[in-house]
Amino acid sequence: MKDIITLAHGSGGKLTHNLISELFHKYFSNDLLLESGDAAVFDIDKGRMAFTTDSYVITPIFFKGGNIGKLAVCGTVNDLAVSGAKPLYLSCGFILEEGFPVKELEEIVKSMAETALEAGVAIVTGDTKVVQKGGADRLFINTSGVGVIADGISYSPSKIQEGDKIIISGTMGDHGTAILLEREKFQVQSSIQSDCAPLSGMIDAVLKKFGSAVRVMRDPTRGGVATTLNELVKDRSIGIRISEDELPVKDEVKGICEMLGLEPLYMANEGKILLAVDSEVCEEILKIMKEHPYGRDAAVIGEAVKDYPGKVFMHTLTGGNRIIDMLVGDQLPRIC
Amino acid sequence: MKDIITLAHGSGGKLTHNLISELFHKYFSNDLLLESGDAAVFDIDKGRMAFTTDSYVITPIFFKGGNIGKLAVCGTVNDLAVSGAKPLYLSCGFILEEGFPVKELEEIVKSMAETALEAGVAIVTGDTKVVQKGGADRLFINTSGVGVIADGISYSPSKIQEGDKIIISGTMGDHGTAILLEREKFQVQSSIQSDCAPLSGMIDAVLKKFGSAVRVMRDPTRGGVATTLNELVKDRSIGIRISEDELPVKDEVKGICEMLGLEPLYMANEGKILLAVDSEVCEEILKIMKEHPYGRDAAVIGEAVKDYPGKVFMHTLTGGNRIIDMLVGDQLPRIC
Numbered sequence: 001m002k003d004i005i006t007l008a009h010g011s012g013g014k015l016t017h018n019l020i021s022e023l024f025h026k027y028f029s030n031d032l033l034l035e036s037g038d039a040a041v042f043d044i045d046k047g048r049m050a051f052t053t054d055s056y057v058i059t060p061i062f063f064k065g066g067n068i069g070k071l072a073v074c075g076t077v078n079d080l081a082v083s084g085a086k087p088l089y090l091s092c093g094f095i096l097e098e099g100f101p102v103k104e105l106e107e108i109v110k111s112m113a114e115t116a117l118e119a120g121v122a123i124v125t126g127d128t129k130v131v132q133k134g135g136a137d138r139l140f141i142n143t144s145g146v147g148v149i150a151d152g153i154s155y156s157p158s159k160i161q162e163g164d165k166i167i168i169s170g171t172m173g174d175h176g177t178a179i180l181l182e183r184e185k186f187q188v189q190s191s192i193q194s195d196c197a198p199l200s201g202m203i204d205a206v207l208k209k210f211g212s213a214v215r216v217m218r219d220p221t222r223g224g225v226a227t228t229l230n231e232l233v234k235d236r237s238i239g240i241r242i243s244e245d246e247l248p249v250k251d252e253v254k255g256i257c258e259m260l261g262l263e264p265l266y267m268a269n270e271g272k273i274l275l276a277v278d279s280e281v282c283e284e285i286l287k288i289m290k291e292h293p294y295g296r297d298a299a300v301i302g303e304a305v306k307d308y309p310g311k312v313f314m315h316t317l318t319g320g321n322r323i324i325d326m327l328v329g330d331q332l333p334r335i336c
Numbered sequence: 337m338k339d340i341i342t343l344a345h346g347s348g349g350k351l352t353h354n355l356i357s358e359l360f361h362k363y364f365s366n367d368l369l370l371e372s373g374d375a376a377v378f379d380i381d382k383g384r385m386a387f388t389t390d391s392y393v394i395t396p397i398f399f400k401g402g403n404i405g406k407l408a409v410c411g412t413v414n415d416l417a418v419s420g421a422k423p424l425y426l427s428c429g430f431i432l433e434e435g436f437p438v439k440e441l442e443e444i445v446k447s448m449a450e451t452a453l454e455a456g457v458a459i460v461t462g463d464t465k466v467v468q469k470g471g472a473d474r475l476f477i478n479t480s481g482v483g484v485i486a487d488g489i490s491y492s493p494s495k496i497q498e499g500d501k502i503i504i505s506g507t508m509g510d511h512g513t514a515i516l517l518e519r520e521k522f523q524v525q526s527s528i529q530s531d532c533a534p535l536s537g538m539i540d541a542v543l544k545k546f547g548s549a550v551r552v553m554r555d556p557t558r559g560g561v562a563t564t565l566n567e568l569v570k571d572r573s574i575g576i577r578i579s580e581d582e583l584p585v586k587d588e589v590k591g592i593c594e595m596l597g598l599e600p601l602y603m604a605n606e607g608k609i610l611l612a613v614d615s616e617v618c619e620e621i622l623k624i625m626k627e628h629p630y631g632r633d634a635a636v637i638g639e640a641v642k643d644y645p646g647k648v649f650m651h652t653l654t655g656g657n658r659i660i661d662m663l664v665g666d667q668l669p670r671i672c
Binding site: 085094216222336 | 342344348376377379385386387392395414416418425427428429431460461463465466468472473476478480481485492554555563567604662664665666669670
């Protein structure tokens with residue numbers, strides 16, 4: 001195989017076929033992919049299905065804690081999992097800039113395969129396009145995914161009731177801060193890395209025991225926890241109150257955000273979930289999450305309340321209440 | 337809404353939500369999309385499902401006969417349909433360059449909605465990313481899709497038998513030639529337009545009556561008819577012989593290809609299918625296709641033969657036989 005991607009790798013001809021057989025089939029090896037013509041074909045039981053898509057344009061494409069490929073698998077797996085689905089199959093579409101090093105592509109594909117294995121999904125169909133030098137910034141990836149939802153499971157923000165507890169599965173803003181540090185090359189020694197992780201295992205552990213006590217789950221990616229919480233209550237008769245002193249934030253993340261005037265509540269996460277749950281079993285759910293490697297820092301950060309319907313507000317450290325709006329503008333472009 | 341796309345439209349915050357509600361929901365309106373959180377959820381019967389993905393990076397994004405949005409819906413609908421599936425749901429991921437005119441985006445979204453309606457599919461989940469000026473060439477779209485395959489239907493190149501007829505649903509190379517003319521601004525007056533069309537209706541009409549006589553279907557997009565035919569016989573004990581004098585090509589396309597030293601057999605199509613069918617009902621299948629607006633120029637172009645196993649060869653106008661290989665290199669980058 002050549003060392004760099006050429007336009008001919010996107011032609012649909014011989015070099016495309018070589019790339020598929022020598023790279024994609026090598027790492028994504030599974031029967032469905034190997035058989036697939038224009039589409040992957042698989043059996044499915046009667047039931048409910050979840051279907052989702054995300055394109056990834058993050059820069060830089062390699063960062064502490066992951067790369068664009070790992071992120072692309074985690075993101076779509078997590079979108080399915082927070083919908084209550086067991087993620088099954090992913091598609092993968094690459095848009096490559098001419099001249100992209102095959103070695104880097106291989107590293108990305110390899111980590112996609114490893115992450116898919118961990119998440120229990122198979123990458124079964126794909127597509128590769130190449131654009132001329134300057135036509136795209138290195139590499140973009142789209143992953144779409146399908147999963148099945150067990151009988152009786154149905155999560156929706158409309159199920160949130162007064163008194164429900166809001167849980168986050170760990171510290172806020174790790175991903176956004178890690179990417180910021182990669183990009184800006186501050187003279188800061190830091191151990192912060194992206195939290196990028198497939199959460200289907202942890203979610204499954206919660207749902208198995210307390211599926212009926214969960215009202216809704218979301219992954220607070222772009223726009224951060226603040227934006228996701230706002231999405232949950234927008235146009236509803238209920239609001240959410242969070243407590244500033246309960247918000248789990250790593251000291252390093254806090255320090256960097258303070259230095260730069262950023263707010264961890266708006267920083268992107270790629271390995272966290274927010275749950276609204278029945279307060280009666282909240283502690284038990286928290287315990288299950290804390291036992292999981294991706295949920296060790298899980299915490300209750302607030303609850304659903306009748307005050308401020310449709311709004312999110314925060315009880316601050318100084319004792320006041322502050323409205324927390326959705327992200328306006330863009331704190332950090334190309335964060336995922 | 338602002339006139340141009342800004343980075344903040346891709347932030348996941350307020351402007352992203354505005355774009356979704358004011359543009360995407362306006363045109364793609366359906367219950368699943370409106371309800372969708374992180375994934376669209378729908379009921380499905382027990383059976384077989386097809387799942388496919390394609391990213392579209394065509395330039396220019398508007399061309400005679402369509403635009404990148406129409407193309408993105410047609411391409412994924414057709415990939416599902418040639419797999420024998422009834423296309424049901426599509427996802428749609430936009431990667432936009434900062435500064436992209438909202439007016440043009442609206443035109444693209446509108447034609448996606450129209451094409452989806454014609455094809456009988458719903459766009460149920462989506463994603464929008466924005467990259468800085470120069471980070472992408474205007475607009476890329478990924479569409480993924482799912483469809484269901486009726487009981488007993490199974491198409492595969494391995495089912496092709498000696499004597500089977502090869503049908504094409506119309507003239508070759510219209511899409512590739514139209515894009516070439518748009519791009520190169522030759523001083524040529526031409527009426528050639530892209531054949532970009534959703535073929536699920538025509539395919540359904542064929543399968544309803546002669547589903548069991550069809551061995552395999554493919555849409556000859558990138559790499560053209562030559563590459564697709566090669567994919568059908570690669571590593572098999574059978575070959576395909578096509579006849580040069582049977583190949584349907586518009587005179588204008590032929591003229592332009594001759595002038596530029598290009599070969600319509602390798603030019604991309606976006607509204608054509610190739611079928612291998614039982615010779616006994618070939619004429620009846622052809623009749624059904626010709627009755628359909630997208631199959632008026634359907635023709636038998638060859639047959640499966642035992643000579644040259646694994647190869648495609650062409651009986652030329654001058655009486656010889658010529659091996660037709662897959663496309664090598666890239667005839668025309670960013671054709672889809």
